[in-house]
Amino acid sequence: MTNVMTSVPPVPERTEKQRLSAQDWELAALELMAEEGVAAVAVESLARRLGVTKGSFYWHFSHRDALIEAALRRWEDTDTHNLLARVESIENPGKRLRELFRLTSREMRSHKIYAALLKAADHPVVAPVMDRVSHERMAYLARVFQQAGMDHESAEHRARLAYSAYVGLLQLTLQLRSSRLSSEVFDAYVGHMIDTLIPAE
Amino acid sequence: MTNVMTSVPPVPERTEKQRLSAQDWELAALELMAEEGVAAVAVESLARRLGVTKGSFYWHFSHRDALIEAALRRWEDTDTHNLLARVESIENPGKRLRELFRLTSREMRSHKIYAALLKAADHPVVAPVMDRVSHERMAYLARVFQQAGMDHESAEHRARLAYSAYVGLLQLTLQLRSSRLSSEVFDAYVGHMIDTLIPAE
DNA sequence: AGCTGTCAATACGCTTGCGTATGGATAACT
DNA sequence: AGTTATCCATACGCAAGCGTATTGACAGCT
Numbered sequence: 108m109t110n111v112m113t114s115v116p117p118v119p120e121r122t123e124k125q126r127l128s129a130q131d132w133e134l135a136a137l138e139l140m141a142e143e144g145v146a147a148v149a150v151e152s153l154a155r156r157l158g159v160t161k162g163s164f165y166w167h168f169s170h171r172d173a174l175i176e177a178a179l180r181r182w183e184d185t186d187t188h189n190l191l192a193r194v195e196s197i198e199n200p201g202k203r204l205r206e207l208f209r210l211t212s213r214e215m216r217s218h219k220i221y222a223a224l225l226k227a228a229d230h231p232v233v234a235p236v237m238d239r240v241s242h243e244r245m246a247y248l249a250r251v252f253q254q255a256g257m258d259h260e261s262a263e264h265r266a267r268l269a270y271s272a273y274v275g276l277l278q279l280t281l282q283l284r285s286s287r288l289s290s291e292v293f294d295a296y297v298g299h300m301i302d303t304l305i306p307a308e
Numbered sequence: 309m310t311n312v313m314t315s316v317p318p319v320p321e322r323t324e325k326q327r328l329s330a331q332d333w334e335l336a337a338l339e340l341m342a343e344e345g346v347a348a349v350a351v352e353s354l355a356r357r358l359g360v361t362k363g364s365f366y367w368h369f370s371h372r373d374a375l376i377e378a379a380l381r382r383w384e385d386t387d388t389h390n391l392l393a394r395v396e397s398i399e400n401p402g403k404r405l406r407e408l409f410r411l412t413s414r415e416m417r418s419h420k421i422y423a424a425l426l427k428a429a430d431h432p433v434v435a436p437v438m439d440r441v442s443h444e445r446m447a448y449l450a451r452v453f454q455q456a457g458m459d460h461e462s463a464e465h466r467a468r469l470a471y472s473a474y475v476g477l478l479q480l481t482l483q484l485r486s487s488r489l490s491s492e493v494f495d496a497y498v499g500h501m502i503d504t505l506i507p508a509e
Numbered sequence: 510a511g512c513t514g515t516c517a518a519t520a521c522g523c524t525t526g527c528g529t530a531t532g533g534a535t536a537a538c539t
Numbered sequence: 540a541g542t543t544a545t546c547c548a549t550a551c552g553c554a555a556g557c558g559t560a561t562t563g564a565c566a567g568c569t
Binding site for chain 2: 515516517518519
């Protein structure tokens with residue numbers, strides 16, 4: 108068969124204004140969530156943001172929660188795994204933890220979404236996602252702490268403590284406007300945290 | 309003067325149904341906030357809860373935010389000082405911190421309100437209260453850490469770390485339903501936290 | 510007994526947000 | 540070129556929530 112159909116993709120011209128896909132809505136929802144929280148993800152305001160009306164939305168999704176759910180699925184799939192993949196190669200558990208902490212203290216984008224979800228953890232669609240993500244992350248931390256030489260129970264507790272410190276710092280810096288630190292102080296704090304929570308080699 | 313007026317207070321009979329004062333509204337608002345968050349403090353639903361209509365509310369308060377503000381003022385006045393007063397007598401800084409952590413890990417009531425306020429930290433009335441309270445508490449912690457022998461900078465960092473751990477644990481246990489611990493594990497965790505964050509005597 | 514101040518009920522208007530119904534427009538296929 | 544599938548606009552109904560206006564009920568004082 109001379110398969111002409113699959114030769115050149117249509118190239119939809121992307122002239123700034125095109126019809127939307129479900130994915131466009133999901134990405135826009137995540138963006139809005141990061142900036143203004145889950146509550147701000149309203150179909151009519153989102154539609155305005157995208158230059159359409161809600162007639163469009165209800166073609167792609169049956170109701171608001173379906174959008175939230177799809178957006179969160181997307182976030183959950185890409186987010187955690189991305190981060191962990193970047194430290195997987197480090198053999199020494201202590202070094203891996205240190206690097207993980209340092210990396211985490213940077214890229215704010217993902218954390219804004221996490222913080223927004225935390226605020227909306229009573230939402231029935233959000234709750235299970237947060238449960239899964241938080242537990243996975245703490246379990247991972249616990250494993251590495253154990254690899255770094257701690258006994259099982261201590262590693263579990265230390266993982267919880269470290270993760271609490273992460274969540275707490277997130278709240279303090281993102282929620283409380285006045286608690287924002289200069290980058291020097293912030294780096295020094297991260298250093299202190301690492302020294303306090305990660306066993307010396 | 310034979311001061312009859314101040315002799316016996318009227319004793320308003322409190323037969324379950326009485327007219328309401330502003331204070332009644334404030335206490336009810338705090339209660340609702342603790343249970344269902346700041347967003348749930350709506351005048352009409354609160355009124356239903358109190359067995360009146362909003363005609364009553366708008367006599368006592370000019371608008372919703374005035375109630376929030378009054379309720380928070382009440383909370384701020386009583387809350388922090390209550391806790392600190394109970395450990396003030398302990399001379400040894402390390403012991404004082406340990407006792408403070410242990411006490412804090414109990415009385416959930418006040419923490420539910422703190423968590424609810426954290427979720428609503430973008431609210432213009434809530435934000436300054438949270439800023440004040442959080443800073444006061446961290447400053448207090450920093451002072452005590454310094455008294456316990458740490459240098460100024462380390463004490464600041466450690467205070468932030470400890471407070472982050474507090475806030476984070478609050479989120480994990482109150483927001484994430486599945487992260488709730490049995491009381492034995494919880495106590496063990498608090499012990500681990502104390503050992504990790506408070507310098508040995 | 511009557512007046513006045515205090516607290517509350519009712520009715521209304523306004524806004525935001527969800528979801529439905531229906532018709533119009535455009536791209537894609539045949 | 541015509542048909543079909545896709546995507547979107549418009550108009551509507553409904554509920555929750557804020558705030559206003561008006562009237563009513565009752566207590567305390569004179």
